[in-house]
Amino acid sequence: GRSTKAPYAHTWEGVEAGEYQITAAVTDRHRQTVETEPITIQVLQGASVALVQPAANIAVKPGGTTRLEADVEAGSAAIAKVEFFKNDQLIGTDSNAPYALDWTEAEAGVYQVTAKVTDAKGGFAITEAVEAAVFESGEYPALGLRLWLDGSSVTQEASKVSVWADRTPFGHDTSQAEAGQQPAFHSEGINGQPAVVFDGSDDILSGTANGATLLDSTAASLFLVMKQDGGSRNNAVFGWESDSHRNHLDLLFTYNNVLLFDYGNASDGGRISGAQPERWDNNWHLVEVYRDGATGRVAVGGVTVFEGEFFDDLAVDVEGTLSIGGVGTLHHGGAVAEVLVYNRTLSAEEVAKVR
Incomplete structure (x- = not known):
């Protein structure tokens, strides 16, 4: 990338995993160029995670049990844990594949359910939220x-x-x-x-x-x-x-x-x-x-x-x-x-x- 105004900086995005030699070069108005010594940067591939249960919005009765399961693909570092959340509140953690647990919710409400994977290097990824509506609908269909x-x-x-x-x-x-x-x-x-x-x-x-x-x-x-x-x-x-x-x-x-x-x-x-x-x-x-x-x-x-x-x-x-x-x-x-x-x-x- 190139920067023409101070402070001279550039945001490097979309970088694939690998090892890179990074240098900075400055050119004055006389077209004289000075270049830094290279430094080595190693970009690690992060883990990815997706909710497979539930894969779409759900509705359950209070006290009902819902299976939560995440599909995890490791990156450059080993998987440390997968956490499941409801509205950013921790439901539970699983440190071993297959990453899953049973969630029983007693309180009626609308919950945004997510899964978060963390690797051994501290990197993490979070799934898109799936909506869980918990309420008593009698004999009527609850979903939607x-x-x-x-x-x-x-x-x-x-x-x-x-x-x-x-x-x-x-x-x-x-x-x-x-x-x-x-x-x-x-x-x-x-x-x-x-x-x-x-x-x-x-x-x-x-x-x-x-x-x-x-x-x-x-x-x-x-x-x-x-x-x-x-x-x-x-x-x-x-x-x-x-x-x-x-x-x-x-x-x-x-x-x-x-x-x-x-x-x-x-x-x-x-x-x-x-x-x-x-x-x-x-x-x-x-x-x-x-x-x-x-x-x-x-x-x-x-x-x-x-x-x-x-x-x-x-x-x-x-x-x-x-x-x-x-x-x-x-x-x-x-x-x-x-x-x-x-x-x-x-x-x-x-x-x-x-x-």
């Missing part, structure tokens, strides 16, 4: 479940709901501080289960959520147990948006008797729609909403109502507003008993566990 609202997580006083808390460890709670905009709580909304009732005027629960912790840009599975009042026409029951209609997930169920499913820019290929099914008004329904790549689909009571193709994706690496009971100036007139949001497309077997 990023929001779960039901009657057991409602905070209410005098039958007015101030907080609807997320039952997953991702903390996507919704709330309403203004008493006049708090929805009502009915202890026996459907099949003896509680429900939250929105007036269709200004009731809404909302919170802030980073899209990347809640959704995927092209994959999602949403389940809502909901009822629409017959007198309510311009409904938006659930949404997440960072730039109004230009970047949002919005379930306008229903808008002038049409189901609108937005995922991306509603004006630029991010919307599919279909007519509301028979017996929609004033009845409880399990509504299923899916996006799988470019394909979107909405089912009611296990029967597909419509499907279509998206031509835009959702930008998720931003903060946005999560809301239930309304989106923007559109509000839901009716009730919601449960909401499940997955950041992936569930299989048919997994869907059967939700229905």
